[in-house]
Amino acid sequence: MNNSQKMIDALQNQQLKEAHAFFEQALVADTDDQLYQLAGNLYHLGFLEETKQIYHHLLTKHPEDDELKIGLAEIEIESNEIDAAMEWLLDVPETSEAFPQALLVFADLYQVQGLYEVSEQKILKAKELLPDEPVIQFALAELQFSMGKYAQAIHGYEELMIQGYSEFSGINLASRCGAAYSALGDLEQAVLYFEQSVEENETVDALFELGVTYMQQKEFKRANEVFYKLKELDPSYTSVYPNLAKGLEEENQLEKAAEIVQAGLRMDQYNYELFVIGAEIALKLEQEEQAEEYYLSANALSPDNESLQLAYINLLLKQERFEEAATLIEQALEYGQSDPQFYWDAAIAYDKLEKYDLAEKAYQQVYPALNQNKDFLKNYIYFLREAGERTMIKNAVADYLLLEPADAEILELSEEINTNY
Structure with missing residues (x-):
């Protein structure tokens, strides 16, 4: 057994000191072919410095080997040494057989820097040189997918x-097409590709993508069937629980939805989305105490979330807990x-607490933002009538009747105002 193989065996046995000794011996005694193989193994294991050392050693003996330069560039990119990577790539001449490969690594380098258009140009140049090379075609499709050029990627x-x-490269192409069509808003075509992906390889990720797309199409029964299947395959796949709970809620299977929320929280007690959905379902089941528990748990995870705060405040108002609200x-x-x-x-709460000055101030504060909201205007109109506010009520009534000119109740109130005020 050569030193290179002894090193790999030592690494697999967690014998790091022995592995280092075999590495030093390999550089001295092993053949170039053995060192090339060792470098490949070490790169895949994540030992970048050792791989780099072998490449430098081999390059002194084979300065014409441009693939070694490309390998060194890839290591520098992974180490975020962009300038060093660029130097190695620029050392690969356009006449080299490895030049198309260098262009792909150039593309990776520019993509890491967020220069997607330049990255695309490099891949397109490589495609001109090797138009039938599938690796290049896949790299181009992946880049275009990441750039949002979904039609080209498809x-x-x-x-x-x-x-x-x-x-x-371990990526299901049908799944990628499904995701691209979904991003384009073509859910029917997306579903066909996601279904194909599941048929080819029924992974939990493939099932999840299919289930989510069914949800987007409002095919909740089919979505729930897929999510249940996913849950059976992998109960620890926590993203399935909020979606399954929501799907069951949409089908008015509220008790089952509540059970799924509980099951999901047993798997992931910090799942914000589950707490929020759980609160919605609990309210529909008239379980306000449970809903409050969920809201408080969600708020602990995301204390600055406006929509969550408003949902909880709405519950407090419903329960007439005006001081807390x-x-x-x-x-x-x-x-x-x-x-x-x-x-x-705030206006509603202050009004109920008989803090009328604060209520009026809150109404006036929000009036410019909500003067096209019929429910707000009606609420404000009745407050102003009780307060005996003449000018503001006329403005509010006028705004409301522009939106609902046939509302008999407000028309009657308008006549009353015009008569008495």
């Missing part, structure tokens, strides 16, 4: 599938929350 993936590929609203506004609903809710 074309690349489909061309590879026509050539007989179903996967490339007002306190939470004041805290939210103090910390910079800007949703107009906070002021509207």
